[in-house]
Amino acid sequence: MYYSVPRGTKDILPEEALLWQELEQTCRDIFRLSNYLEIRTPIFESTELFARSIGKTTDIVSKEMYEFKDRKGRSLTLRPEETAPVVRAGLEHSLIRPDQVTKLYYIGPMFRYERPQAGRQRQFHQAGVEVFGSADPLIDVEVILLNRQLFSALRLKGLSVNINSVGCKKCRPEFRKQLKDHFKYNINKMCADCQNRLEHNPLRILDCKEAKCQKYIELAPASVDTLCDECKGHFGAVIKQLDYHQVKFVVNKRLVRGLDYYTKTSFEIISSNLGAQNAVSGGGRYDDLVAELGGKPTPAVGFAIGLERLIEVMKKGTRDEGRGTQLDLFIATLGDKARELGFDLLIKARQKGRSADMDYLGKALKTQLKLADKLGAKQVLILGEDELNKGYGILKDMKTSKQTEVRIDSLEEVV
RNA sequence: GUGGCUAUAGCUCAAUUGGUUAGAGCACCAGAUUGUGGUUCUGGGGGUUGUGGGUUCGAGUCCCAUUAGCCACCCCA
Numbered sequence: 161m162y163y164s165v166p167r168g169t170k171d172i173l174p175e176e177a178l179l180w181q182e183l184e185q186t187c188r189d190i191f192r193l194s195n196y197l198e199i200r201t202p203i204f205e206s207t208e209l210f211a212r213s214i215g216k217t218t219d220i221v222s223k224e225m226y227e228f229k230d231r232k233g234r235s236l237t238l239r240p241e242e243t244a245p246v247v248r249a250g251l252e253h254s255l256i257r258p259d260q261v262t263k264l265y266y267i268g269p270m271f272r273y274e275r276p277q278a279g280r281q282r283q284f285h286q287a288g289v290e291v292f293g294s295a296d297p298l299i300d301v302e303v304i305l306l307n308r309q310l311f312s313a314l315r316l317k318g319l320s321v322n323i324n325s326v327g328c329k330k331c332r333p334e335f336r337k338q339l340k341d342h343f344k345y346n347i348n349k350m351c352a353d354c355q356n357r358l359e360h361n362p363l364r365i366l367d368c369k370e371a372k373c374q375k376y377i378e379l380a381p382a383s384v385d386t387l388c389d390e391c392k393g394h395f396g397a398v399i400k401q402l403d404y405h406q407v408k409f410v411v412n413k414r415l416v417r418g419l420d421y422y423t424k425t426s427f428e429i430i431s432s433n434l435g436a437q438n439a440v441s442g443g444g445r446y447d448d449l450v451a452e453l454g455g456k457p458t459p460a461v462g463f464a465i466g467l468e469r470l471i472e473v474m475k476k477g478t479r480d481e482g483r484g485t486q487l488d489l490f491i492a493t494l495g496d497k498a499r500e501l502g503f504d505l506l507i508k509a510r511q512k513g514r515s516a517d518m519d520y521l522g523k524a525l526k527t528q529l530k531l532a533d534k535l536g537a538k539q540v541l542i543l544g545e546d547e548l549n550k551g552y553g554i555l556k557d558m559k560t561s562k563q564t565e566v567r568i569d570s571l572e573e574v575v
Numbered sequence: 576g577u578g579g580c581u582a583u584a585g586c587u588c589a590a591u592u593g594g595u596u597a598g599a600g601c602a603c604c605a606g607a608u609u610g611u612g613g614u615u616c617u618g619g620g621g622g623u624u625g626u627g628g629g630u631u632c633g634a635g636u637c638c639c640a641u642u643a644g645c646c647a648c649c650c651c652a
Contacts, residue, residue, distance in 0.1 A: 219650055418651060439652060466652025487598060529612040544610060
């Protein structure tokens with residue numbers, strides 16, 4: 161073993177890659193049904209883009225970015241998430257307009273420098289959607305339903321929706337103030353992280369899991385209680401629609417996501433089949449981000465799904481088992497003449513769109529059949545010297561073991 | 576960034592208080608059947624015991640460092 165993958169990264173081997181293909185294709189199909197179109201952006205962007213959008217004081221920006229300088233000294237960063245790049249690209253190419261709805265989706269790798277753990281890698285993959293231009297609560301509901309539809313297409317179980325509203329720039333200052341007032345008397349009894357959070361991001365105190373902080377957090381005001389009329393109405397409309405569409409969810413007043421750009425609706429989808437890293441999907445509304453990045457004020461909603469975590473759920477047996485590899489045709493040959501004829505037929509079978517392969521190691525016939533069996537071949541064409549001399553080949557059905565003789569000049573038709 | 580556990584064949588795991596040539600199952604290759612798969616039987620290849628030091632007559636085993644994985648914190652997908 162001379163080299164191994166970099167820490168926190170993984171090779172996806174052929175067997176698992178089949179699962180990935182199914183997952184990615186399902187994402188594309190489902191997103192397509194709701195009229196989302198794909199966008200692909202570079203894997204790195206200017207560092208400033210992420211600092212601006214995600215927030216300089218967030219963990220992601222302050223300590224988890226893969227940042228580097230290129231040869232001209234420009235500061236670039238491997239994307240830790242895809243919302244900001246999509247907004248950037250949308251503005252750059254005038255895809256995003258305040259007066260119309262734009263729906264985009266993406267699938268690809270993201271990078272965060274974190275300590276690896278089950279369900280947490282330094283390179284991981286997300287599939288997500290972003291909707292620009294509508295402040296309608298129905299859009300919030302649409303993206304949540306999109307998650308449900310995707311999970312149901314993948315036959316996944318054990319998932320639950322957590323939802324909250326974190327308010328907007330009108331009502332959030334009041335909420336922050338209430339939180340600060342609430343915590344300031346006891347802050348020195350709370351953990352060091354919370355003491356820091358009090359000043360720069362008091363909302364995140366609510367998400368703290370430290371035991372000694374819990375009793376103060378339990379008594380803290382909830383954002384849903386300080387929402388302005390507009391946010392309250394919006395949240396109510398979302399909840400009403402979720403109920404109407406029979407989405408099982410819980411209002412989690414402590415749900416505060418680690419990216420600063422979220423407004424109003426914020427949600428996470430949790431799997432009961434994973435360890436500590438149990439969020440398979442997360443998202444929400446970010447009505448101020450487009451303007452923050454230089455566009456006209458444009459409301460937006462989106463979410464991102466953690467594909468590695470979904471793959472884990474898929475593997476956990478909470479779904480019907482998939483099938484392994486399959487091959488339409490295997491060609492077994494004996495002797496050089498037969499091998500060349502077999503190769504020619506092999507190429508022709510593939511041109512017809514059949515999956516086909518043959519032995520390239522000069523193995524015994526028995527071994528070739530063994531290999532055909534292992535590859536899940538439906539049919540084997542046996543070409544030996546005897547057959548060629550007599551002018552036919554043998555087509556064997558591997559399921560029924562039935563063999564039929566086929567004249568050489570007809571072989572092209574059967575492969 | 577913090578704490579705990581772990582690292583032996585491709586995979587899952589053995590190896591007595593430190594003791595000679597590091598074993599087994601599965602997988603792989605081959606033979607039994609000199610041209611017919613799945614079952615069976617027989618044989619075979621494969622290891623610098625994660626890496627680097629140290630203690631010892633002797634280290635897979637004990638000690639230190641390092642790398643990586645796992646679990647949790649933190650954070651998030």
